[in-house]
Amino acid sequence: MEDIGVSESDAVFDSLNLNPQLFFNEVLNTVDDFLLQTFDFFFQEASTKLNAEATQRSQNLKQGVDCIRQKVQSVLDQKLAVWEKFCLYHCFSLPEGFHMPNTDESRGNDIDLGAITDPDVDGQLDSLRRKLAEVEKESEMLNQEIYDLERQSSFNARCINEAVQLFEQNSYPELFQEIMATASELRMQMGKLNTNMIEETAKMKAKRIDSSEMDISALNGAKGLSNTKLEDLQEFVNLMKSM
Known part of the structure; x- marks a missing residue:
């Protein structure tokens, strides 16, 4: 069974006071804000550990952090674009022939038990269940990628801390004087x-x-x-x- 057009789906969602595009925008903005806050925090911590505030090293560190953030942002944008397209054409697209029941007519009528057991309706429900399962699987994959990025960020932070500790422990002027x-x-x-x-x-x-x-x-x-x-x-x- 073919899906109806996007404009018709939008009309149905508007009648229910729903806006899929607004949902997409909120998700994308949330991810962008989280990414910016993460790398801002990473830059501040690295600057403090390296004592690189207001120096040329601070500019170099800022360029390096921005380069990493842009690469991560590029990968996330590609993944989220695929996710948005999938949701738009599968999760928020209604099957052909779907229409909202007339509220005035349904108030005075009893429930049609035959309609409940309609094979076409059952097929539509099964299709929606499968699509929902696919969306959940895609969400799990995105969550796993975000978790991997967080682990990588933590690993990079630990490496920087170890490098700073080694630099502080090995004082080169004192070593030269000892020699x-x-x-x-x-x-x-x-x-x-x-x-x-x-x-x-x-x-x-x-x-x-x-x-x-x-x-x-x-x-x-x-x-x-x-x-x-x-x-x-x-x-x-x-x-x-x-x-």
Whole structure:
């Protein structure tokens, strides 16, 4: 059974003081307001955590939040446009031949039991039930998408908080000062070690000279080096070279 035109459906809804388009507008405006409030809150929290108020970082953060909001808004607009079209042509479209009963005539007449059991009416009711089930399923999908977006927003907020905490815990100026102090202390220790090595070397040379068993008195002018042993001369030469 074909549906009647949109204008005829509007006439029926007007007679019942109903306006489907007003319903759509209220739903869309509610979603837009919720989205704007969500991202405004996200921007304020991020600015506070990052101390980015009235700075260039605040402008950069604002641009980033707006970019994310526009992407989310684009996806929601597409989904809501499909939802609005479905509701308009399936939920708010009346079947062909549907008409409102005359109020004056129905007041004086008894209920027609045969009309209640009319197969056509039963078929229309079944069709409406199926359409209502489809609308409920679509609404559940939209609610799930909104829930996923809220979870993603919460995850992004946690990531920002963790980044701020890491930035606050790791103070780079203090770390640089600590490195400089450690380097200065290392240079002092190396200088002391070098001085100790020089002093120790000098002591060892003096000790070797003092412990030499070479008889220097053997080198007299009369006999020359005739009484000096070759091993003693070689040891003396090596000792002089090492000094």
